[in-house]
Amino acid sequence: MQEELFTSGRNIPNIDPSLQIWHWPISLYLFLGGLAAGILFFAALFYLMGKEKQYPALKKAAVIPPIALSVGLLALVYDLTHPLFTWQLYTTFRIESPMSWGAWVLLITTPLSFLWLFSFYRSTFPKWESKLKLFKKFKFLEKFEKFLITNRTYMAYALIPLSIILGVYTGILLSAFNARPLWNNAILGPLFLTSGLSTGAAAIILLSRNREERHLFSKIDLGLIIVEIALIIHMIMGYYAGSQVQLEAMDLLVGGEFTLMFFGFVILLGLLVPAILEVIELLGFKVPVAVPAALVIIGGLLFRFIMVEAGQLTRYLY
Amino acid sequence: MRYAMVIDTLKCVGCSDCVVACQTENNVPHGYCRDWVTEAVSGSYPNLELELRSERCNHCANPPCVRCCPTGASHVIEGGIVLVTADQCIGCGACIESCPYDARYQHPDGYVDKCTFCHHRLEKGQLPACVSVCPTKCMYFGDLDDPNSEISQLLKNRKYKTLSPEAGTDPHVFYLI
Numbered sequence: 126m127q128e129e130l131f132t133s134g135r136n137i138p139n140i141d142p143s144l145q146i147w148h149w150p151i152s153l154y155l156f157l158g159g160l161a162a163g164i165l166f167f168a169a170l171f172y173l174m175g176k177e178k179q180y181p182a183l184k185k186a187a188v189i190p191p192i193a194l195s196v197g198l199l200a201l202v203y204d205l206t207h208p209l210f211t212w213q214l215y216t217t218f219r220i221e222s223p224m225s226w227g228a229w230v231l232l233i234t235t236p237l238s239f240l241w242l243f244s245f246y247r248s249t250f251p252k253w254e255s256k257l258k259l260f261k262k263f264k265f266l267e268k269f270e271k272f273l274i275t276n277r278t279y280m281a282y283a284l285i286p287l288s289i290i291l292g293v294y295t296g297i298l299l300s301a302f303n304a305r306p307l308w309n310n311a312i313l314g315p316l317f318l319t320s321g322l323s324t325g326a327a328a329i330i331l332l333s334r335n336r337e338e339r340h341l342f343s344k345i346d347l348g349l350i351i352v353e354i355a356l357i358i359h360m361i362m363g364y365y366a367g368s369q370v371q372l373e374a375m376d377l378l379v380g381g382e383f384t385l386m387f388f389g390f391v392i393l394l395g396l397l398v399p400a401i402l403e404v405i406e407l408l409g410f411k412v413p414v415a416v417p418a419a420l421v422i423i424g425g426l427l428f429r430f431i432m433v434e435a436g437q438l439t440r441y442l443y
Numbered sequence: 444m445r446y447a448m449v450i451d452t453l454k455c456v457g458c459s460d461c462v463v464a465c466q467t468e469n470n471v472p473h474g475y476c477r478d479w480v481t482e483a484v485s486g487s488y489p490n491l492e493l494e495l496r497s498e499r500c501n502h503c504a505n506p507p508c509v510r511c512c513p514t515g516a517s518h519v520i521e522g523g524i525v526l527v528t529a530d531q532c533i534g535c536g537a538c539i540e541s542c543p544y545d546a547r548y549q550h551p552d553g554y555v556d557k558c559t560f561c562h563h564r565l566e567k568g569q570l571p572a573c574v575s576v577c578p579t580k581c582m583y584f585g586d587l588d589d590p591n592s593e594i595s596q597l598l599k600n601r602k603y604k605t606l607s608p609e610a611g612t613d614p615h616v617f618y619l620i
Contacts, residue, residue, distance in 0.1 A: 146536040146549055147536055205534045206534030206553040207534040208533075210531075210532070210534075210553075213531055213533050219512065221510045221511070222513045224537050302511065303543070303610060305540055440545060441607045442545065442607060
């Protein structure tokens, strides 16, 4: 017997729209958090490997995380309905709430990213310093800079786990909600981390003027794209093996209203095309590396928008 | 002590009196509600069945909203009632996203709000507003831990269900079917 089921939903008008409560600032924040995590991870890793002189764009790229994290945090606070109460996040630590530990990780990582940038400021941006003359105006900066430079190794040791947690957290934040079938899968954490690392590598490529460096980060980015595609396939297979609500959630991405955005912009233009261009480049043909790098960044941004938007359309009841 | 609500779907006529009573009692802002009536038609023509359900926060024993709240504003008090402290809520919306029953809404004043089982009325020994006004008396309220309470007896003698049990939240609103 074929069952017919029809549920009218709530009998009161104008209720359901108020349930879609996460808007573009959250997607933007998740993207910026991942980007910052990616750059910080590579910067700290290559510093610890003693290769920071070989790859100058890494130091230049250190400008991005403090800006990205600050803008991301502002976006996050902007999306709160009680922004003046944000401090309440820091009067407690709730181990079960991903949002709580995300808030604490950000509280540590954001100032650390500023300090990291500052420790490279004079050597990487001598032109800025000659214009701003900060060190002449504020005498204590010299001492502070010396202190930071001697402690760079410790900062790098701290930044590696922090950036990984930050990157994973952007995904775990969503996957912790079992009421939203599209988000509720464990792959989202590693997937967002990989995507964040990939956009971070792409940003470094964009800033690099050194052929060898661009080559290396193209290779890294290519590897990350392959992992990301594998994780996305894994995610889709997971939905297909899931319950009815997950199958319905999957329909949004495969054959639903987000199909063009997901397969056209994220998978094709954001992952496959840049991967092919990077392979062509690595084979020795001339490809402007800025193109795949920019595509990866735009793809990463769109991916967050799609996941946040589509996830909120999925639910358990009717 | 575990407060629970039992709703007889065979007696509910879908008048939405419970909704209006709640909005009046709890000063719910215009356009929002803490409880609502769902109509669900199932079966295959011509054998169709209509079920009317008055739905609200399920005051789950395993509440995902409390787990994911970053500030501790969502919490469980004695009797298993899930409450939101408005002064601690930053309006991040994590609890709204985590609720499989979509029982929460963002109050225009910035905090998240939802059914409290009329906690303020229970303290005075009164029933929740929705239960007390129901014209068909299809709603029952009481202590699940007391085997002699009306609701325990109903759940013992009648067939019942909970909503989305697969979400694993152990809800405390039961529907007699």
